[in-house]
Amino acid sequence: MKRHDPLPEEESSVSDRPCPQQVGRSHAPEGPGAASAAARLHLILGPVGAGKSTYALQLARDAGAVRLSLDDWMVRLFRPDRPPTGVVEWYAERAARCVQQIALVAREIVAAGTDAVLELGLLRRSEREAFYASLRDAGVGLTVHLLDAPRDVRRERVLLRNQRRGVTFSMDVPLDVFELASDLWEPIEPDEQAALDLRVVRS
Numbered sequence: 654m655k656r657h658d659p660l661p662e663e664e665s666s667v668s669d670r671p672c673p674q675q676v677g678r679s680h681a682p683e684g685p686g687a688a689s690a691a692a693r694l695h696l697i698l699g700p701v702g703a704g705k706s707t708y709a710l711q712l713a714r715d716a717g718a719v720r721l722s723l724d725d726w727m728v729r730l731f732r733p734d735r736p737p738t739g740v741v742e743w744y745a746e747r748a749a750r751c752v753q754q755i756a757l758v759a760r761e762i763v764a765a766g767t768d769a770v771l772e773l774g775l776l777r778r779s780e781r782e783a784f785y786a787s788l789r790d791a792g793v794g795l796t797v798h799l800l801d802a803p804r805d806v807r808r809e810r811v812l813l814r815n816q817r818r819g820v821t822f823s824m825d826v827p828l829d830v831f832e833l834a835s836d837l838w839e840p841i842e843p844d845e846q847a848a849l850d851l852r853v854v855r856s
């Protein structure tokens with residue numbers, strides 16, 4: 654099983670998708686030269702089918718931010734080379750490298766004065782903590798957006814996404830993969846929350 658969210662997404666517009674919450678630019682620049690100081694990273698977290706990609710697309714559009722999705726990078730870069738066996742290890746290696754590179758690109762975007770919206774999987778707390786620490790060391794502002802919905806709701810959504818193949822669909826996610834991916838998500842506990850600028854979105 655993949656260590657990161659195994660659901661690739663498309664990168665097209667989300668204009669016809671439901672959005673649980675309107676998100677404005679919370680750190681808008683207020684004058685010349687102010688953008689750089691205000692720009693920050695937005696990290697979208699949550700279990701499979703919670704609505705992360707839907708939310709991220711809307712947030713990026715509303716905030717004038719650049720969205721970077723691990724799934725997009727994995728699909729574009731590696732899907733054609735996917736081996737017939739040993740996919741779990743094969744995927745995990747490449748996803749870890751992609752996350753590192755996406756994080757570097759995101760930091761450059763923020764340094765240039767633009768917000769970045771990141772979907773990186775980071776299902777496990779240890780992965781998230783490493784990511785938080787790297788941003789703290791670099792002095793980059795971070796807002797975490799936690800998307801969540803009950804498992805049965807998420808299951809229905811994912812099955813529907815398989816059928817409808819809307820803007821956040823890239824690959825079929827059968828039930829067994831949904832259950833495995835859901836089990837891999839480690840919820841954000843209060844002590845992890847305490848150190849974060851966190852927005853919780855019940856979608």
Ligand SMILES: Nc1ncnc2c1ncn2[C@@H]1O[C@H](COP(=O)(O)OP(=O)(O)O)[C@@H](O)[C@H]1O
Pocket residue numbers: 660662670671672673699700701702703704705706707708810811813814819821822856
């Ligand atoms: N708030 C919502 N209410 C109903 N359906 C939603 C909501 N958010 C997303 N969806 C739909 O549910 C499916 C899963 O959403 P998606 O954003 O792809 O989830 P994730 O990226 O977390 O796996 C998609 O088909 C999407 O259109």
Ligand SMILES: [Mg+2]
Pocket residue numbers: 660661662705706707724821
């Ligand atoms: Mg997604």
